[in-house]
Amino acid sequence: MASARRVWTIAVGRLDDRVIIVTGGAAGIGRAYITGFVAEGAKVVVADIDGEGAATAAAEVVAGGGEALAVTVDVSDVGQTEAMAKATLDRFGRIDGLVNNAAIAIRVKHVNAPVEELPVEEWDRVIAVNLRGPFLCCRAVLPHMKSRGYGKIINIASGTFFKGTPFISNYVASKGGVIGLTRTLAREAGKSGITVNCIAPGLTASETEEMPASHYEARVPDRAIKRVEVPEDLVGAAIFFMSKDSDFMTGQTIIIDGGVAIN
Numbered sequence: 522m523a524s525a526r527r528v529w530t531i532a533v534g535r536l537d538d539r540v541i542i543v544t545g546g547a548a549g550i551g552r553a554y555i556t557g558f559v560a561e562g563a564k565v566v567v568a569d570i571d572g573e574g575a576a577t578a579a580a581e582v583v584a585g586g587g588e589a590l591a592v593t594v595d596v597s598d599v600g601q602t603e604a605m606a607k608a609t610l611d612r613f614g615r616i617d618g619l620v621n622n623a624a625i626a627i628r629v630k631h632v633n634a635p636v637e638e639l640p641v642e643e644w645d646r647v648i649a650v651n652l653r654g655p656f657l658c659c660r661a662v663l664p665h666m667k668s669r670g671y672g673k674i675i676n677i678a679s680g681t682f683f684k685g686t687p688f689i690s691n692y693v694a695s696k697g698g699v700i701g702l703t704r705t706l707a708r709e710a711g712k713s714g715i716t717v718n719c720i721a722p723g724l725t726a727s728e729t730e731e732m733p734a735s736h737y738e739a740r741v742p743d744r745a746i747k748r749v750e751v752p753e754d755l756v757g758a759a760i761f762f763m764s765k766d767s768d769f770m771t772g773q774t775i776i777i778d779g780g781v782a783i784n
């Protein structure tokens with residue numbers, strides 16, 4: 522006999538009402554994280570040095586019925602990262618998640634040169650944004666996350682770290698540092714209910730306007746999965762690391778590159 526009980530299924534997002542800051546969220550892969558988080562019910566903070574781009578991205582979220590705040594921030598600046606955290610708390614009352622995605626990578630360029638020719642200032646500039654930046658952003662949100670006993674932090678590294686890609690030692694070293702920061706902070710913050718994980722993307726077509734398609738297609742033969750990587754390929758893992766599904770997982774680095782590096 523069929524049961525008389527009705528089973529109600531309520532459609533809920535995996536990130537309903539979570540408040541998540543995405544640095545470098547104005548463009549590229551960060552913008553894809555924003556879109557994915559909003560689709561899962563999150564309220565987002567688009568934090569970027571490109572204030573106009575951040576405002577546009579946030580306005581698009583709001584136009585689509587979501588909640589978003591745009592913050593102009595240079596992640597290498599102590600005061601500005603603290604102001605980013607404060608603006609988030611002033612607007613939403615809490616910070617559940619942080620994605621340290623901003624970097625000198627594609628839109629903000631870095632110089633390619635062998636180590637002995639790389640200007641010292643160029644080394645410092647990239648390390649300041651790509652490594653000091655995630656450190657400062659973690660530092661800005663941790664007191665709040667610890668006081669609530671909850672938080673999700675995702676740091677963004679790069680497949681270049683595993684390959685030792687030549688002529689971008691500053692970039693590769695910064696991404697290795699990000700993995701180190703992930704591991705240490707995971708141990709420090711686990712007892713406070715905070716998970717810290719890392720995503721290492723492969724070469725991703727995040728700037729198709731400027732780069733010829735051939736630049737991205739050249740990587741395809743190295744991959745187990747034979748196609749160009751796109752920003753959306755990274756979003757599922759970011760949602761997972763932001764959701765309760767990953768509550769017992771911390772200090773990990775997940776490589777998403779279509780199977781260039783297989784561990």
Ligand SMILES: NC(=O)c1ccc[n+]([C@@H]2O[C@H](COP(=O)([O-])OP(=O)(O)OC[C@H]3O[C@@H](n4cnc5c(N)ncnc54)[C@H](O)[C@@H]3O)[C@@H](O)[C@H]2O)c1
Pocket residue numbers: 544545546547548549550551568569570571574594595596597621622623624625626627628629650677678679680681721722723724725726727728
């Ligand atoms: N695209 C790739 O092939 C690739 C591969 C591996 C890793 N990654 C990593 O993924 C992340 C996103 O890459 P992307 O391709 O979208 O890069 P991108 O250059 O398109 O976007 C980076 C964003 O960070 C912002 N930004 C730069 N400097 C900043 C600063 N000082 N403060 C705040 N915001 C700043 C930029 O304005 C931009 O919106 C980066 O951490 C990058 O290193 C990218």
